[in-house]
Each structure stands twice: as C-alpha cells, then as structure tokens.
Amino acid sequence: RRELLRVYTTNIESIYRRFVEERRNKLSKLIEDKMRWSSFCAFWSAIDPSTRHRMSREKTDVILKVLVKHFFVEKEVTSTLVMDSLYTGLKALEYQSKGKKGRTIADLDELPAPMIHVDMDMFVLASDVIDLLERAALEPLPCQPVSPKDDKCSQSRMKDGASGEVNKISMEREERRLTELGRKILETFVLSHIFSGIEVAYQEAVALKRQEELIREEEEEAWLLGNEMKGKRAGGANEKDKRAKKKQAQQKKNNRKIKDKERDEKFEAKILERLHDETAIDDSDGLSSK
Incomplete structure (x- = not known):
C-alpha cells in the first residue's frame, strides 16, 4: 500500500481535480x-x-451506487485507492456528523466544516443549498503539500538515520491527503446530485411560468382581437345607419323639391288661369261697348 500511495496518489488527485473542476465550472x-x-x-x-x-x-x-459506478474502473490499478479514499472520506464525514473527536486516518480537527452530513441512511446538506453552491464554486480543491516544518523534520531524521520514522510520517501525510480528497469528492458528488434534483424542479417551474405567460398573452391577444372585431362590426353598423340616414335625407330633399315644383306649377297655373280670365273679361267688355 505504501508503494501504491507513493506512485499513484498524484494520479488519484488528478482524477478528483478533473471531476471537481467540471462540477465547479457548471x-x-x-x-x-x-x-x-x-x-x-x-x-x-x-x-x-x-x-x-x-x-x-x-x-x-442511492448516491454511493452511482458514485462507485462513476469512479470504479475494472482492472485499473488506481481504482483500489480511489475506493479506499472514498471510504475513508465517508468515515470522516460520519465522525464529523456524529460530533466525535479523535483520530482516524486523518485528523478531523484539521478538516474544514463539512458541506454534507450523514444522518442514519441519508446524506443531508449541512446548510442552505444557495450557500453551499457558492462555497463549492469558490472553495479550492484540497491539497496537502509538505509543510516546511514537516520537511525540516524529515530531513533532520533522515540525517539521523531514522528512516522508519520518516516513512511513517510520510505515510500518515499521504493517508490524510487521500482522506481529504475522498471527503471532498464525496461532498461535491452529493451536493451535485441533490442540486440536480432541485435544478430539474426549477426548470419545470420556469417552463410552467413561461407556459402561463404564453397562455395569458394569447388570452390578451384574443381579447384585443375580439374588441377590434366588435369595433369593426359596430363601425360597419354605424356606417350603414349613416348611409341609410343620408339616403333618407336625400329622399326627403327630393320629395320636398317635387312638392315645391308641384306647388310652383300650381301657382303658375293659377296665375295663368287668372290672366286668362281677366283677358276674357276685357274682351267681353270691349264687344259690349261697340
């Protein structure tokens, strides 16, 4: 295992980094x-x-089955360490969720506050999803470089010939790094899984809202079109009434002209008749005087 850690820890970190970066970019x-x-x-x-x-x-x-399926590659040397890292990361989360102190593979006191809690058979978000998403987008991938203190200590012990102690310290450091990576990838995976379900609900709500807006817009358009048609029909009726009234007025005017003409003709006829009568009287008077 020591040799596997020494050779493949960097490969495992690359696997985790790619996964976390992909989720973080989203x-x-x-x-x-x-x-x-x-x-x-x-x-x-x-x-x-x-x-x-x-x-x-x-x-x-549910999540662990998907997690193993995602990261386990058959006949891949690193898969054993990947699964081990996820397992120790899960145990670290369980210990922190139960509020236990002590030492497992990693020093729990040195780990940051978890984003995920383990409650019986459930993974639960440690706080509001909005805060956790913002934290996940900004929080860097855990990295456990060799501290100057550890480096000096290692060099000193190597000079003293205490290679066994140095190997032990190095092994503990790699185990701690592996646990932190496993915990980080597990938290990111759980948060991503839960967020996916929330995102689906959000997209459905957005689609429903858009559908309601479209229906409302169509109803408003139908209402406006109906009013416009009513206006046109009312305008057509008014125009028809206007034409009828105009025709009626013209008819009255024509009738009045005819009546006026008939009256004038009657008046002229009476005048002519009177003149004729007066002429006849004058003629008769002239004959009598002769």
Whole structure:
C-alpha cells in the first residue's frame, strides 16, 4: 500500500481535480449568470421549508451506487485507492456528523466544516443549498503539500538515520491527503446530485411560468382581437345607419323639391288661369261697348 500511495496518489488527485473542476465550472456559470442565479434563488426561497428540507437530502445507498459506478474502473490499478479514499472520506464525514473527536486516518480537527452530513441512511446538506453552491464554486480543491516544518523534520531524521520514522510520517501525510480528497469528492458528488434534483424542479417551474405567460398573452391577444372585431362590426353598423340616414335625407330633399315644383306649377297655373280670365273679361267688355 505504501508503494501504491507513493506512485499513484498524484494520479488519484488528478482524477478528483478533473471531476471537481467540471462540477465547479457548471456552478460558476450558473452563479455568474446574474439573471438566472437570481431567478433560481427566488425559486428556492419561495419553496416552503418542509419541501426544502425534503429536497436537501438523499439516501446514502442511492448516491454511493452511482458514485462507485462513476469512479470504479475494472482492472485499473488506481481504482483500489480511489475506493479506499472514498471510504475513508465517508468515515470522516460520519465522525464529523456524529460530533466525535479523535483520530482516524486523518485528523478531523484539521478538516474544514463539512458541506454534507450523514444522518442514519441519508446524506443531508449541512446548510442552505444557495450557500453551499457558492462555497463549492469558490472553495479550492484540497491539497496537502509538505509543510516546511514537516520537511525540516524529515530531513533532520533522515540525517539521523531514522528512516522508519520518516516513512511513517510520510505515510500518515499521504493517508490524510487521500482522506481529504475522498471527503471532498464525496461532498461535491452529493451536493451535485441533490442540486440536480432541485435544478430539474426549477426548470419545470420556469417552463410552467413561461407556459402561463404564453397562455395569458394569447388570452390578451384574443381579447384585443375580439374588441377590434366588435369595433369593426359596430363601425360597419354605424356606417350603414349613416348611409341609410343620408339616403333618407336625400329622399326627403327630393320629395320636398317635387312638392315645391308641384306647388310652383300650381301657382303658375293659377296665375295663368287668372290672366286668362281677366283677358276674357276685357274682351267681353270691349264687344259690349261697340
């Protein structure tokens, strides 16, 4: 195992780094998109506490099966160390979740506050998902370089010929590094898994909201179109009434002209008749005088 750690620890760290960076980039893009991030935060805040509590946890066996399937590569030398790293990382999380102190493979007091708790058979987010996503996007991948103190100590002991003690210190350091990597990848995987479920719910809510907006817009358009058609029909009726009234007025005007003409003709006829009568009287008077 000592030889495996010495040779393959860097390879394991590369595997974890690629995975964490991939997840971190996805979170960073979400957070940097201010409009989308604000929309997601508003969606999460609007959910009732009991639903948020339920969505912030997942069964351990469900996640561990997916985790092993993702990282275990058959006939790959590093797979054994990867699984061992995940196992010790899980145990570190369990110890921290139970509030136990002491020493396992890694010094738990030196590990940062966990993002995930293990509660019976459930993985549970340690705090609000918004805070954890922001932390996961910014928190660097754990790295356990050799401290100057350890390096000087190792060099001193090597000079004194205490190679066994140096190997022990080096082994503990590599084990601690392996545990921290396993814990980090486990936390990132669990957070990513739980967030995926929340993200699906968010996307469904956004799609439903857009659908409601489209329906409302269609209803408004239909209402406006209906009013426009009513206006046109009303305008057509008014125009028809106007034409009828105009025709009626013209008819009255024509009738009045006809009546006026008939009256004038009657008046002229009476005048002509009177003139004729007066002429006849004058003629008769002239004959009598002769």
